[in-house]
Amino acid sequence: MLQDYLPIVILVLIATGMAGLVVLLGHLFGPRRPSARKAQPYESGMRPIGPGTRRMPIRFYLIAVLFILFDIEIVFLLPWAVVFKKLGLFGVAEMLVFILILLVGYVYAWKKGALEWE
């Protein structure tokens, strides 16, 4: 059984060998002239603006929480979809009730202005 993994082992060995070789060659023959500009996080010539760990607007948090809440319904939708045909009409009605309850929450969030950016 372990022999089945042999090709993968060979592949891994070749891949790491190649990568190591390239790094080594660059290290041996490449010229090195460091400058302040090159030491910056982005070497594309853009001057970085502000620190990397900026604060996000709090509105992102509201959208994110709403996303979590409405996203998690997939956990029930997916198994439902798998046995959809077995459940028949009853399954449709049941899921309709579930979605309707979620819809109540959605309408509430909408009317309260949680989805508006301004």
Added chain:
Amino acid sequence: MIGDIMTSLWAILPVIVLALWACVLLLVDLWLPKDQQGSQQGESNSPITPLLAALGMLTSAAIVIARIGQPTMGFGGMMMADGFSHFICLLLLASGLVTIGLSHDYMKRLGIARGEYYVLLMFSLSGMMLMSMSADLIMVFLSLELLSIPLYVMAGIATPRPSSEEAALKYFLLGAFASGFLVYGIGLVFGATGSTSLQQIVAVVQSGNYNLALILGGAALIITGLGFKVAIVPFHMWTPDAYQGAPSAVTAFMSVGAKTAGFAALLRVFVLAFPAFSADITPVLWGLAALTMVLGNFAAIAQRNIKRLLAYSSIAHAGYIMMALVPYGQDGLSADSVASALFYLVAYAFTNFAAWAVVIALEQAGEKGLELQDYAGLGRKHPALAAVMAVAMLSFTGVPPTLGFVGKFYLFRTVLEGGHVGLALIGVLTSLVSAFYYLRVIVVMYMQEGEPEARREPWLQAMAYGSAIGVVALSIFSAPLLFLASQAVLKLF
């Protein structure tokens, strides 16, 4: 199959009505005219939302009452609408109605009146009712969360007041911690028996094909998880802060509702599923009950803030109710054990609401008027309110003729029948200790001079007098209530 579904839905109809009503109310409230001059955004002074909420609870209660004496089972044994759940549901719905009465003017006065509050109240209430019906550990967990999550929000509804936010955060963090224990405990019981249904757990236990260590570990974790909810020592750390910081009306609801539902689940799970292990579990319950009574009562002595005092008092009373659970596994005693616990829950609910109604009447904006000293002179200035508080304090202590006395009488009788003389002794002695701080409130009200200010709000006064009259009247006619409670014993179908 459709027939099955109809019976199942029929079994939990009171909860369905309540939850759907709450969903609709949430939408209705959005389109109700809001007070534009309100100091805070989203504040609503419309009396329509609380009225509609009360109507929903009354409808649900009417359905429960119409069903008394007709036990039904639904969802393949997951839900049981039996005498036990009917009793608990009625108590909970009554608590919900009283809470609306306590909240309406109070929330307006504090400037935190919001329509969502009543919707959350109804959602939490439906969780509590589901909890009293659950005969499957999955349902116990789900209904526990349904009752807790709205309560977390309700505790913090006075945001941005720091104490309310703090109360909500502490309640939330420890409540979530507790549900972690509960879920893991359910996991262990599932691992031991291969099922989460109480009926099947019993069947597996009778067949002897289970893992004892896992099931005892699971039971211990379930006690821990539910113990947090009903605030028994050593799982009580959140109680004083959460009770003090939350708006008083929320605290009143929290202390009665969450405790009732939590004990309903404890009673059902332990009496139905784990009677075979009482030899191992009873000593643990014994210790927890004794510890809770001692610590709750002694810690309450040092309190000067009335909300904190009532918080420790509620911990102590969780200990008394826990006492009823101790002999749950003894032959012929489980019925008495359940009946006396139910009776004490009713006594606690009435007494507690009477006390909290007075607290709410005296509370001033900015959390003033909550110290014991602020009650000085209440006996002269507001004799009726002082009388209500005095009745509540006497009932908490267990002095006749109050409901608290009758409740304690049945409790001690059950415990003595179970042969736990030591525990009954601890109960009596800690009651004596509790007399010290309860009577101190009465002394301050009647013997000391002061100028307390109290609100005269019609609904609040109605709730205060109603609860106090209930405490006295029901104690004199306690036989029918005990009969109802003893009809509500737990049994498997």
Added chain:
Amino acid sequence: MLPIEYYTGLSVILFTLGALGVLIRRNALIIFMSIELMLNSANLAFVSFARSYEGMSGQIFVFFVIAVAAAEVAVGLALIVAIFHTKRNIDVDQINSMKG
């Protein structure tokens, strides 16, 4: 297939880590993450027991725990954000205005 003890053992370790995290750490967010760890260790226990019993009910339970945990996250984060808004701090040792 690995024996079931490996999975349950891992879940016990995760649960203990989560419980210790709640008791030791003082940052409300980290405490909350530890609680999530406890819930997920229970999920692992459920799935592995469900596999050993060859039934589905344990796996269904996991779905419910996941959904409930999401609802808790929403409420919990909202509370933590509200506290941060007023206090500029979410250290639970600093949040102790009430005494007694």
